Amino acid sequence: MLGLKASQHCEGCPGARAEGEHHPTLELTTECPHRCPHCYCRYALRRGVRIRPGLYGEMGGCLTVSQYGEPTVLGTRLVEILRRVREAGTFDRIDLQTRGCRPDLAGELSDLCDLIMVSVDTLDPDTYERLHGGEAERARAFLSGVEEGLIVRSLFLPGINDDLPEELAGMDCDPEEVFVQPLIPFGDAVERLGRLGLDPDRFDLVGELLDWVEGFRELGFRVTAPACWLDSLERALRELGEEVDPRWLRYAPEPGVPRPRRRFVPLDEFLARLE
Numbered sequence: 001m002l003g004l005k006a007s008q009h010c011e012g013c014p015g016a017r018a019e020g021e022h023h024p025t026l027e028l029t030t031e032c033p034h035r036c037p038h039c040y041c042r043y044a045l046r047r048g049v050r051i052r053p054g055l056y057g058e059m060g061g062c063l064t065v066s067q068y069g070e071p072t073v074l075g076t077r078l079v080e081i082l083r084r085v086r087e088a089g090t091f092d093r094i095d096l097q098t099r100g101c102r103p104d105l106a107g108e109l110s111d112l113c114d115l116i117m118v119s120v121d122t123l124d125p126d127t128y129e130r131l132h133g134g135e136a137e138r139a140r141a142f143l144s145g146v147e148e149g150l151i152v153r154s155l156f157l158p159g160i161n162d163d164l165p166e167e168l169a170g171m172d173c174d175p176e177e178v179f180v181q182p183l184i185p186f187g188d189a190v191e192r193l194g195r196l197g198l199d200p201d202r203f204d205l206v207g208e209l210l211d212w213v214e215g216f217r218e219l220g221f222r223v224t225a226p227a228c229w230l231d232s233l234e235r236a237l238r239e240l241g242e243e244v245d246p247r248w249l250r251y252a253p254e255p256g257v258p259r260p261r262r263r264f265v266p267l268d269e270f271l272a273r274l275e
Contacts, residue, residue, distance in 0.1 A: 002210060002233070002246055007179040009095050009115060009151065010227035012062045021262055024057025025064045028078065032070035033101055035133040037192035038155065038183060040258040041068040049259045053267040056260040062093040072102040079105060082112040088274035100142025101134070110147045117151045117179065118143055122160065123167040130196055131160065143173040153179045156209045159199035165215040178221045180213055182229060182251045186258065206233070207247030
C-alpha cells in the first residue's frame with residue numbers, strides 16, 4: 001500500500017487488519033517528565049480515565065510495554081520487571097515504548113526486549129525543549145545505547161519536524177526501521193501544536209506524509225507505518241475507486257478518549273502468574 005509496509009511491531013497484532021483490540025499491554029506508570037501537547041496519556045488522565053499498573057489483555061502473544069506514561073521513570077524497577085517477563089517466556093515478543101529518558105538503561109533494556117521503540121519527533125535541542133519540555137541529548141544518548149532491535153517511532157508534524165530525516169542520519173545509531181505515524185488529534189492537540197509551528201493544512205494529508213517518508217528513504221532508512229492505518233487507507237480506496245489519487249486523501253480519525261478496555265490483571269497478580 002503506497003509503497004509502505006507495516007512495522008515489525010504490528011506483526012501478530014489482532015487489531016492490525018480490522019477494528020479491534022491491539023497487543024496486550026503492560027502498564028507500569030502514568031508518570032512522564034515530558035509535556036508533549038499531543039500525548040494521549042495526559043489527555044486520557046484529564047478526561048478521568050484511570051490507568052492502573054498491570055496487564056491489559058491476555059497472558060500471551062506479543063506484549064507492549066507500555067502505551068501510557070514513560071516506563072523508564074521506574075529506573076531499575078523496570079529492568080527487574082522485564083527480566084521476570086523475559087525469563088518466564090510467556091510472551092512471543094516484548095516491545096518497549098519509550099522516549100529514552102534514561103540512557104543509562106538502554107543497554108540492559110535492549111538485552112531484555114525484542115524491540116525498543118524510541119519515540120523521536122525531533123532531535124533539534126531547541127525544538128525538542130519547546131515540543132516535549134525535555135532534553136534532546138538524553139534521547140540522543142539513549143538511541144546510541146540501544147544495541148539491538150531499535151525502532152525509531154516518529155509522528156509526522158509538518159512545520160515542526162520536517163528536518164528529522166537529516167537529524168536522524170547524523171546520529172550514531174542504526175535503527176532497524178523508522179516507524180512513521182500520522183498525528184492522532186486527541187483533544188486540542190492540533191491547536192496546541194499549531195502554536196509551535198504545526199502546519200494545519202499538511203499534517204493529515206497522505207501525500208505530505210509520503211513525501212516525508214521519501215526523505216528518510218533517500219538517506220538509507222527502512223520506513224514502515226502502522227498496519228491499522230494502512231488497512232484503513234486500503235479500505236477507503238476500495239470504497240472510493242481506483243480513479244482516486246491516494247496522495248490527496250486526508251486522514252480524519254475520530255479518536256474519542258483513549259482508554260484501556262481489555263481484561264485487567266493487577267501488576268502483583270501478573271508478576272505472580274509468571275512464576
